[in-house]
Amino acid sequence: MEFTLTYSGPLEPTGNSRPDKRAIKQRVREHFHPQLKRLLEIHPWMVDRTQYVDGSITSGDETLVRYVDGNPFAGLVHPNTGTLAELDITMLLPYTGRSYTPDRGDVDNRIKTLFDALQRPQKKGELPDNWNSPYGPDPLLCLLDNDNRITTYTVRPDRLLSPNSNIDTHLTIRVVMKKAELSYRAMWWGS
Known part of the structure; x- marks a missing residue:
């Protein structure tokens, strides 16, 4: 299964x-939620599997929903689905003269921020203080249950050519979801 996610905005390194x-x-992370929700609504491979991420199945080996500090999250690339992800990232950055815009951080630290944002939070300390889901009982959708589900990634930084743009970073992320393992648990996700 292949699809593309996009992001335009600040992507600061988070040391x-x-x-x-x-x-x-x-x-x-919240920026990607509407795109992933739309993917669940329209992609033929996902449409019959929404009950595993919409909270209607709340326990067992099939659910993709995990609670962090009482808030529901669902990663689509998940051990329960037996899937892994390959990412092909184009990162457009503003240039000044012959170099990237100063004080915006280097590419590898921006990628670390991105990978952390693509996965669901793993523990309470990874959420902002007093954060509550704006989606009520519905889980915030994340691409990854954990970034250890990424098997391969490429990053191509390039110039952001939009004149007078206030955009800090523009990303195009081509995602390839692949089956990693065949197990009884993962068989309900099909091939």
């Missing part, structure tokens, strides 16, 4: 010394 790193990652 250990940055106090707002959880909020930055959560903002990017």
